[in-house]
Structure formats: structure tokens, C-alpha cells
């Protein structure tokens with residue numbers, strides 16, 4: 388069985404999940420099926436990925452039509468998009484995600500960014516990215532009500548820095564169980580890790596392969612060779628050995644299976660240290676670049 392981490396909510400998050408950003412609507416269903424067949428029991432979704440219906444159809448096939456996997460055996464995460472931070476938009480946004488995914492509940496629902504955008508309609512495709520100032524407290528109190536209503540098992544954050552986490556912790560009735568951030572040896576965020584460990588906030592490592600930019604990385608290649616594993620395997624295993632969950636994405640079924648094949652080796656301490664020393668604060672998903680919001684600068 389794949390290792391998991393017990394969240395502060397009491398629920399277990401499997402340490403290797405399957406990412407779905409940029410998974411084309413024509414390919415994502417097959418990719419999710421390949422992931423479930425390979426053994427993944429954690430799928431990372433988001434309303435803004437615009438493919439939750441197709442992901443949901445793949446679950447329906449596995450959970451209901453084929454009856455091979457039980458709903459309660461799979462950990463499903465989704466995220467509240469930036470246009471739905473105001474009180475009145477939070478629950479309807481979750482309900483659209485549940486309906487698209489064909490689910491009654493989520494295992495984890497995250498505030499996707501500590502950044503709010505002006506609401507124009509429920510349609511994310513046509514919504515813009517004009518910033519609006521909504522307090523995270525307003526949003527978080529609605530997230531807590533989703534747990535009370537039994538619609539989500541755990542709630543958390545994504546792309547929050549230490550300052551943002553401290554603010555939420557100062558008023559949260561239900562503490563954030565997780566923070567999903569960009570994490571890999573080139574952006575290892577040791578201070579954020581220290582803070583999260585101390586406050587029992589689990590970290591999920593997104594873009595573990597740098598959205599594809601690191602799959603041929605020569606610094607990692609020699610370590611991968613030593614263990615007779617691939618570069619993506621070493622990058623994912625580095626995260627798991629640090630107790631992060633990790634959510635590599637691929638639309639290619641053979642790579643989907645390859646990325647899960649990390650439970651038959653252990654990176655030794657010296658190599659973990661070499662990987663840690665590769666940190667260069669290299670961020671591939673930077674809101675300063677795409678929205679002009681310098682959250683991490």
C-alpha cells in the first residue's frame with residue numbers, strides 16, 4: 388500500500404497523487420484511468436483546469452461502471468478559483484465542482500490562491516483576472532461551513548506563504564490541513580517547511596517536474612543513474628522522503644505509470660542532501676509574471 392500522511396483533520400492523504408493541470412480534455416479521462424490502474428489513490432483537480440467533467444467521467448467508469456475501486460479508497464482534491472472568494476460564491480463553486488466530478492463530497496478543498504479576482508459570472512472561461520480585495524477570513528469562514536455541511540472532509544490552502552498562513556491560523560475555527568505549493572529540489576522552501584511542520588500543516592508539492600522543465604535535468608541525472616531510476620522518479624521520491632505529498636501530471640499513460648514507480652528504492656541521506664543543495668529559488672509558477680501580483684517576492 389502507498390504511504391500516506393495523517394492530516395490534522397484526522398484523514399489520510401496518500402503521498403503520491405496525480406496532477407491534472409493542462410491535461411487536455413480529450414486525454415485526461417484515459418490518463419486518470421491509467422493512474423487508478425497504476426495504483427494512484429489521490430487525484431489533484433481544480434475548477435480552473437476546465438477538465439473536471441472529463442476527470443469525473445473517468446471516476447464514474449472506475450467507481451460505478453467497472454466497480455473496481457470504491458469512492459472511499461480514493462482521495463480527491465479540488466480548489467476554489469480566485470473569482471469565487473466572496474461569501475456568496477464559495478458553496479456554489481464547490482457544488483459545481485462536485486457536480487462536474489460526479490461526487491457527493493471532496494476529500495480536500497483548497498483556496499487556490501490568496502488572491503481574489505472580480506466576479507463576473509460562474510463561467511471561469513470568460514472570467515478575467517482583475518484583482519479585487521476580499522479578506523481571506525471571509526472566504527475561510529465559508530470553507531469551514533463546507534466541512535460542517537459534510538461536503539468536504541478537509542480544507543486547506545494553496546500558494547500561501549508564512550505570513551498568509553499565520554493570518555489564517557489566527558482566526559481559523561478549523562485549521563488548514565494542507566498548503567499546496569510549488570516544491571522541488573530547485574525550490575525547496577525550507578523555512579516554509581519548518582513553519583508548516585511546527586503548525587501541523589501538510590505540504591503538497593506541485594509542479595515536482597517543473598511542469599516538464601526538469602525531466603532531463605543533468606544535476607539530477609547522476610543520482611537517478613545510481614538508483615537505476617528515472618529523473619522524474621528521483622524528483623518525486625525526494626518529495627515523498629520529506630513527507631510531502633507529490634502530484635506529478637502526465638497525459639501519457641506510460642509516464643503516468645512510471646511516475647508512480649517510486650516505492651522500490653530509497654534515496655540515501657547524502658543524495659538527499661545533494662538534492663537539497665540544488666535549491667536556487669527557481670519558481671516556475673509565478674503570479675508576479677502572470678498577474679503582476681508579487682506574492683513571493
Ligand SMILES: NC(=O)C1=CN([C@@H]2O[C@H](COP(=O)(O)OP(=O)(O)OC[C@H]3O[C@@H](n4cnc5c(N)ncnc54)[C@H](OP(=O)(O)O)[C@@H]3O)[C@@H](O)[C@H]2O)C=CC1
Pocket residue numbers: 405406407408409431432499545546567568592593594595596597598599600602617619634635636637638639642643645646672
Ligand atoms: N496549486 C497550484 O497553484 C498548482 C497546482 N498544480 C498541480 O500540480 C500538478 C503537477 O504540476 P504541473 O505543473 O502540471 O507539472 P509537472 O511538474 O507534474 O510536469 C508535467 C509535465 O512533465 C511531463 N512529464 C510527466 N512525467 C514525465 C516523465 N516521466 N517523463 C517525461 N516527461 C514527463 C508532462 O508531459 P505529458 O503530459 O505530455 O506526458 C508534462 O509536460 C498539476 O497538474 C496540478 O494538479 C500545478 C501548478 C500550480
Ligand SMILES: O=C1CO[C@H](CO)[C@@H](O)[C@@H]1O
Pocket residue numbers: 408433435672
Ligand atoms: O494550479 C494552477 C495552474 O493553472 C493556473 C493558471 O491557469 C494557475 O494559476 C494555478 O496555480
